[in-house]
Amino acid sequence: MTALTRREIGALVLGAGVAAAASSAWAKTVADWRLGFKTPPETLDGDLKLLEGRLPPELQGNFYRVGPAQFERAGERLGHWFDGDGMVQRFAIGDGSVRHKGRFVSTDKRRSEQTAGRFLHSGYGFGPKAAAELRRVDDINAANTSILPIAGEVWALWEGGSPWRVDAQTLDTRGRQAFTGPLDGAPFSAHPKRGPDGDVWNFGVLGRSCVIWHLAPDGAVRKTKLIELPAASLMHDFAVTAKYLVLLLPPMHGDAGGEPKSLVDRYRWHADRPLQVLVLDKDTLTIQRRHELPARFLYHLSNAWEDASGTIRLDAFLSDDATFAVKTARDLALGRANPDPTGRLTAITLPPDGGATLDVLPGTGEFPRMNPRRVGSQHRYTYGVIANGIARWDLATGKYDTFSYGPDTWSEEPVFTPRQGATDETDGWLTTTVLNYGLGRTELAVFDARRVSDGPVARLACPYALPLGFHGDFVAA
Ligand SMILES: [Fe+2]
Numbered sequence: 001m002t003a004l005t006r007r008e009i010g011a012l013v014l015g016a017g018v019a020a021a022a023s024s025a026w027a028k029t030v031a032d033w034r035l036g037f038k039t040p041p042e043t044l045d046g047d048l049k050l051l052e053g054r055l056p057p058e059l060q061g062n063f064y065r066v067g068p069a070q071f072e073r074a075g076e077r078l079g080h081w082f083d084g085d086g087m088v089q090r091f092a093i094g095d096g097s098v099r100h101k102g103r104f105v106s107t108d109k110r111r112s113e114q115t116a117g118r119f120l121h122s123g124y125g126f127g128p129k130a131a132a133e134l135r136r137v138d139d140i141n142a143a144n145t146s147i148l149p150i151a152g153e154v155w156a157l158w159e160g161g162s163p164w165r166v167d168a169q170t171l172d173t174r175g176r177q178a179f180t181g182p183l184d185g186a187p188f189s190a191h192p193k194r195g196p197d198g199d200v201w202n203f204g205v206l207g208r209s210c211v212i213w214h215l216a217p218d219g220a221v222r223k224t225k226l227i228e229l230p231a232a233s234l235m236h237d238f239a240v241t242a243k244y245l246v247l248l249l250p251p252m253h254g255d256a257g258g259e260p261k262s263l264v265d266r267y268r269w270h271a272d273r274p275l276q277v278l279v280l281d282k283d284t285l286t287i288q289r290r291h292e293l294p295a296r297f298l299y300h301l302s303n304a305w306e307d308a309s310g311t312i313r314l315d316a317f318l319s320d321d322a323t324f325a326v327k328t329a330r331d332l333a334l335g336r337a338n339p340d341p342t343g344r345l346t347a348i349t350l351p352p353d354g355g356a357t358l359d360v361l362p363g364t365g366e367f368p369r370m371n372p373r374r375v376g377s378q379h380r381y382t383y384g385v386i387a388n389g390i391a392r393w394d395l396a397t398g399k400y401d402t403f404s405y406g407p408d409t410w411s412e413e414p415v416f417t418p419r420q421g422a423t424d425e426t427d428g429w430l431t432t433t434v435l436n437y438g439l440g441r442t443e444l445a446v447f448d449a450r451r452v453s454d455g456p457v458a459r460l461a462c463p464y465a466l467p468l469g470f471h472g473d474f475v476a477a
Helices: 002-013 033-037 108-116 323-333
Strands: 043-047 049-053 061-068 086-094 097-104 146-150 153-157 164-167 173-176 200-206 209-215 221-228 238-240 244-249 275-281 287-293 297-306 312-319 344-350 357-360 366-369 381-386 389-394 400-404 409-411 415-418 428-436 441-448 458-461 471-476
Touching: 033 428, 061 146, 061 153, 086 153, 086 428, 200 244, 238 297, 244 297, 244 312, 287 344, 297 323, 297 366, 297 381, 312 366, 389 409, 415 471
Parallel strands: 146 471
Antiparallel strands: 043 097, 049 458, 061 086, 061 471, 086 097, 146 153, 153 164, 164 173, 200 209, 209 221, 238 244, 244 275, 275 287, 297 312, 312 344, 344 357, 366 381, 381 389, 389 400, 409 428, 415 428, 428 441, 441 458
């Protein structure tokens, strides 16, 4: 599998890159959203200052986030948000105070480009002026997408290659997570799911090949399987239920042809093809059911569960097409445009007879999260980012509660931490960050998950601004 995998990814990403236009009009003003796409120093350390409210005494631990952070080298501007080298942020919360630490992940990609002093690698959506030869997929692994706390470490995840192991305290990079045998370097997506037993499920896609991963709580491999997908679909996230794995394959297929400038340029949107759904049995890892939905694109799901009749219910942010992947993420990195989120939270019902229905909830948003204790079982509430704020969607009533930080802010993913011993789904906190570019700083906000509209119960200011990130997780002390 490894040899095929590497040949295939090589074909996907090799080729001359097209230089991203260096933005001569790169704004440096503070009240500018482009502050979120500015390269920070190699390391950051600072204490947060309480602005309002009070940190809940029970909320103690480390809140980790990761995102792209290297946006230029040698005068060349990075041409796609998803290709920036990952920087891990840690907010250590305890005894009423918060301390921040930020470190770049020292990937092979970063080290080689630091040494060269320029961008070397064609990646997800960016091809530098002069691309180096790709030897293996991890050469372009930016470790910039998500965080998996595991076995006392945090893994910084990309989606096409290996996790990168990071020291949970110092944030020093310990190295690539090298699985044994043919799994070494195999794709490991940025959206693993940890079930109530602590086991970790994940997938990884390369063309039409998909690796299914089942790991023990300590990261040891329990089981893997290579399956063939019906199409080479751009798939970023998936869902698990008590019995099943649910894969959603948007009709963004790797059949664009021509000479690819980067990975995403291999893909083409097919408005006349369905969003395909595959349901796999967790024991046998075989496909049990197939469903078809109207043509929609998605990055993220919240959760899935099955009822007694075998009907699977899930919710995800669906978009009309893949504009974000091919255009918006480039506009953001190049400082051209900053549109509001366009995804619509959609409740999807998949009855066992193979049918499918969609119910669109109000508003637009992204980065769905829910109570992690409900992964794979019935949940009622999904939380997510909206323009300038966060929201809580109630899947039972179809209503949502919102909170806005006000203008000149960019809200980031809210992470749910259940209160210790809580049985009610909503009993816990949302920890989140917001770039307040009007004031030139990143802020940390903690919400009572039962009362999102009331605003944060505590809000603290970093002494600096951090680049906008993707995903994170909270590790309770
Ligand atoms: Fe993601």
